[in-house]
Amino acid sequence: MTDGASSRGPIVALAGGVGAARFLRGLVRAAAPEDVTAIVNTGDDREFYGVWVAPDLDIVTYTLAGAVDLDKGYGLAGDTTTLVDRLGELGHESWFRLGDRDFANCLHRTLAMRDGATLAETAETLRQSYRLDVRVLPMSNAPCPTRVELSGGRSVHFEEYMVRDGAPSDVESVDLSAARAAAPAPGVLEAIRSARTLVVCPSNPVVSIGPILAVPGVRDAIAASDAPVVGVSPIVGGAPVKGPAAQLLRGIGCEVSARGVARLYAPWIDGFVIDQRDAGQVDEIEALGVACRAVDTLMVNVEVAKRLAQAVLDLAEQTRDERGR
Ligand code: GDP
Numbered sequence: 001m002t003d004g005a006s007s008r009g010p011i012v013a014l015a016g017g018v019g020a021a022r023f024l025r026g027l028v029r030a031a032a033p034e035d036v037t038a039i040v041n042t043g044d045d046r047e048f049y050g051v052w053v054a055p056d057l058d059i060v061t062y063t064l065a066g067a068v069d070l071d072k073g074y075g076l077a078g079d080t081t082t083l084v085d086r087l088g089e090l091g092h093e094s095w096f097r098l099g100d101r102d103f104a105n106c107l108h109r110t111l112a113m114r115d116g117a118t119l120a121e122t123a124e125t126l127r128q129s130y131r132l133d134v135r136v137l138p139m140s141n142a143p144c145p146t147r148v149e150l151s152g153g154r155s156v157h158f159e160e161y162m163v164r165d166g167a168p169s170d171v172e173s174v175d176l177s178a179a180r181a182a183a184p185a186p187g188v189l190e191a192i193r194s195a196r197t198l199v200v201c202p203s204n205p206v207v208s209i210g211p212i213l214a215v216p217g218v219r220d221a222i223a224a225s226d227a228p229v230v231g232v233s234p235i236v237g238g239a240p241v242k243g244p245a246a247q248l249l250r251g252i253g254c255e256v257s258a259r260g261v262a263r264l265y266a267p268w269i270d271g272f273v274i275d276q277r278d279a280g281q282v283d284e285i286e287a288l289g290v291a292c293r294a295v296d297t298l299m300v301n302v303e304v305a306k307r308l309a310q311a312v313l314d315l316a317e318q319t320r321d322e323r324g325r
Contacts, residue, residue, distance in 0.1 A: 009035025011313075012195035012227075016041045016208025017056040018073035019234050019241065020201035021063035024134065026305025027199070028064065030313060033133035037191045039218075041203070042119065042138045043146035043179055043211035044158050048096045049087060051106035052113060055159075056208065057123050057138055058105065065130035073242070075099045095164045120185045137191065139212045142182040146207050147175040148248075158207055167244035171251025174206050179214035192221040197316045200231035200269060202297065204240075205261050206248040213268075222268055228316040228323070230271035232308065233258040236298055237277040259284055266290050270323070271315040273297065273308065291319050 011031055013024060015038045027036055038060055045054045055074065062068040062076055069075045079099030088094035098106065109122040117125075118141040127136050148161040151170040161167060192198065203209050213219050222229060235258050240246055246256045254260045258274040262285040265272065271291040274281060279294035286292050293315050299305040 010037065010191070010195050011035055011197045011199060012037045012039060012191050013199040013201050014039050014203070014209055014212050015056065015060055015201045016203030017044070017059040018243070020056070020203045020208070021060045021068070021073070022299040022305055023201045023232060023309065024060060025063055025302050026299065026307070026309035027312075028134055029302065029306040030309035033064075037135040037137060037195075038201075039137050039139055039188055039191065039212060040123075041208045041211050042140060043144050043176070043207060044162075045119075045143065046145065046157055046159050048098060048106075048159075049084070049092070049103070051098075051103060051110045052119075053096070053098065053106050054109065054119065054123070054138065057119075057136060058102065058126070061123070061126050061130055061132065061136055064132050064134055064136075067130065069099075076101050096159065118185070120187070135191075137187055138185050139188060139215050139218070140179070140182040141185045142178075144176075144179040144182045144211060144215070146179070146211055148207075148251075149173045149175055162244060167247055169247045169250070171247050174210065174248060174252060176211050176214040179211040180216065182215055184215050184217050188215070189217050189221045192218065192225060195225060195227045197313065198222060198225060198227045198229040199312055199316075200229065200265065202232040202234040202241075204234060204243060204245045204248065205254070205264055206245070206252055219268065228271060228319040229269045230273065230312050230316045230319070231261075231265050231269045232297060232312060233261055233272065233274040233278070235261055235278070236275040241298065257281065262288060262290055262292070270319040271312075273312050273315060291315060291322075 041056045059074045069077045084094045112122045119138045146158040149172045258278040259281045262272050266288040275297040276294045282292045295311045
């Protein structure tokens with residue numbers, strides 16, 4: 001058991017992919033892994049090559065298992081791409097570079113779902129196969145494709161926007177209507193209701209956290225919870241660490257800064273941990289009614305991630321004490 005583990009749980013973390021997974025690697029070292037439930041975005045999910053791909057669920061699972069390709073942040077370390085390469089030779093679109101062993105996991109998911117399993121049940125079998133203690137829950141069992149609306153009336157699936165088209169800047173809005181129409185997966189609302197601490201991972205606010213909040217019942221469950229809600233800024237020194245957060249934040253009219261994300265989250269969070277490079281924004285964020293701390297959030301290794309997770313849990317305890325929760 002890890003330091004402070006017994007007093008920390010249950011902890012529920014809203015999670016996207018790479019940023020979330022890096023943070024969760026630290027969280028399971030700052031708290032007992034069995035106390036942690038990750039509620040994961042499924043807005044990026046889509047069928048590729050006949051299999052159902054759930055990028056964020058798999059990034060979280062592979063990272064916590066120590067099996068992820070650390071350079072890319074997704075996929076399995078040492079994986080080959082024989083399958084997609086051959087499909088490309090045969091004239092199929094092959095821009096989504098799914099690795100061979102990754103494909104096997106997605107095929108497992110697809111076959112199980114064809115036999116009647118839910119997405120959550122397949123996430124559970126993958127979690128067990130990697131012997132993880134953390135609970136990994138999709139936000140919904142229903143397909144919830146996030147669509148990005150671009151100039152000229154074009155609308156593309158998030159993976160087409162991100163991977164095929166290279167995340168262009170002409171974003172006009174983001175369509176979360178599928179998530180809005182989907183039921184939460186069994187256990188999602190219950191986990192939020194029974195959490196002692198709610199964490200918002202350093203994930204893309206628009207296309208990772210946005211879809212989770214759009215699922216009916218999630219916002220209400222967070223609002224009704226007594227647990228402190230503490231987020232981590234995915235913006236460091238005025239820019240995302242990686243990924244298309246800048247284009248997407250601008251697309252929804254939000255400033256690309258820690259302060260901009262804090263404004264977006266202020267109605268429903270109690271605390272926000274930002275990077276030390278953005279320490280000059282602490283007072284402005286506190287003026288929004290959000291307790292704010294500035295620490296090193298650039299998770300270049302698991303030690304930084306653990307210290308960041310500790311800072312998040314400490315801020316949660318402080319806001320709990322101040323509010324007499
Ligand atoms: P995706 O679905 O794979 O894009 O993953 P997420 O939504 O979880 O993460 C993307 C966000 O994580 C981006 O906006 C990044 O800026 C942020 N991020 C990635 N690594 C780090 C890090 O080390 N520190 C912080 N603060 N944010 C990070």
